[in-house]
Amino acid sequence: MLVVVGIVIAVQLGNWNELRKEKKEEQFLLQSLKKDFEKNLENLNTDYELNEINLNGLFRLLEIIRAQDPSPDLDEINKILTELNSWGTVDFNSASIDDIKNSGKIQIIENEILRNRLSDWPAVVQDLGEEGRIMVDHFMNFVMPAMAKIYPLVSTDALNFHSDLYARPNLPKSKNKFDITDLYGLEIESLLYMHTANFDYILKADLEAMEKVKTILELIETGIKPE
Numbered sequence: 001m002l003v004v005v006g007i008v009i010a011v012q013l014g015n016w017n018e019l020r021k022e023k024k025e026e027q028f029l030l031q032s033l034k035k036d037f038e039k040n041l042e043n044l045n046t047d048y049e050l051n052e053i054n055l056n057g058l059f060r061l062l063e064i065i066r067a068q069d070p071s072p073d074l075d076e077i078n079k080i081l082t083e084l085n086s087w088g089t090v091d092f093n094s095a096s097i098d099d100i101k102n103s104g105k106i107q108i109i110e111n112e113i114l115r116n117r118l119s120d121w122p123a124v125v126q127d128l129g130e131e132g133r134i135m136v137d138h139f140m141n142f143v144m145p146a147m148a149k150i151y152p153l154v155s156t157d158a159l160n161f162h163s164d165l166y167a168r169p170n171l172p173k174s175k176n177k178f179d180i181t182d183l184y185g186l187e188i189e190s191l192l193y194m195h196t197a198n199f200d201y202i203l204k205a206d207l208e209a210m211e212k213v214k215t216i217l218e219l220i221e222t223g224i225k226p227e
Contacts, residue, residue: 026108027225032096033118034220039093041213047088048206055199057083058192065189072180074155081147082156084139084195088206089132092125114219117212124209131205135198143191150182 057080064072097118100106109115147153152174182188 025105026110026223029096029100029105029108030220030224032099034217034224036093036096037213037217037220040090041210041217043090043092044206044210044213047090048203048210050086050088051199051202051206054084054087055196055203058196058199062189062192062196065184065192068181068184070180077151077183078156081151081153084143085156087132087135087139088202090128090209094125097121109223111219111223114216114223117216117219121212121216124212128202128205128209131198131202135195135202138198139195143195146188146191150178150185150188152176152178 061077061080064077100109100118101122106115106118109118144153154171154174
């Protein structure tokens with residue numbers, strides 16, 4: 001009897017120690033996840049703000065085209081085209097997610113809803129990246145080549161964003177003459193409209209991703225125990 005009782009106690013102590021170890025490891029994982037997803041939310045907000053500037057610029061450029069003004073504000077057009085050459089791309093922090101995926105530690109996390117959300121997260125990142133690739137491909141393969149045929153892109157400041165970092169002088173404005181009415185053509189208007197639609201999808205994806213990150217952070221907070 002004493003031997004049996006001793007064995008039972010030893011097993012229970014072993015289970016208790018193992019459980020305590022898992023709980024400690026869960027808290028470490030939750031803290032790591034919290035840091036990563038807080039940074040992800042910050043990056044998504046930055047991404048959204050930059051893409052929103054581009055979308056508003058596209059709306060304004062389409063307004064200029066519809067107005068058919070023979071003497072538009074070329075500085076404003078140059079500014080919009082400059083902004084279009086820079087778009088938001090999210091660099092997601094994934095160290096904690098990768099660790100959980102590669103080690104199989106996801107079962108350590110007690111909250112089943114959180115486990116499911118974390119399992120779904122890579123698909124969210126993939127979808128957002130795909131939306132970005134569609135936008136960039138359309139811009140580089142269709143919008144820019146069409147604009148280059150009718151508008152002096154060298155007059156924009158697209159290449160001057162970082163010139164001060166390596167002491168390169170800004171490029172001079174173009175001396176080539178162009179016909180502003182070429183900007184008002186159907187092809188350019190349609191291409192810019194499609195580019196607007198792409199940015200609209202990206203902003204929608206940004207907002208959906210932000211809501212998912214906020215939900216994940218809320219679930220993480222409920223699992224973190226005060227020290």
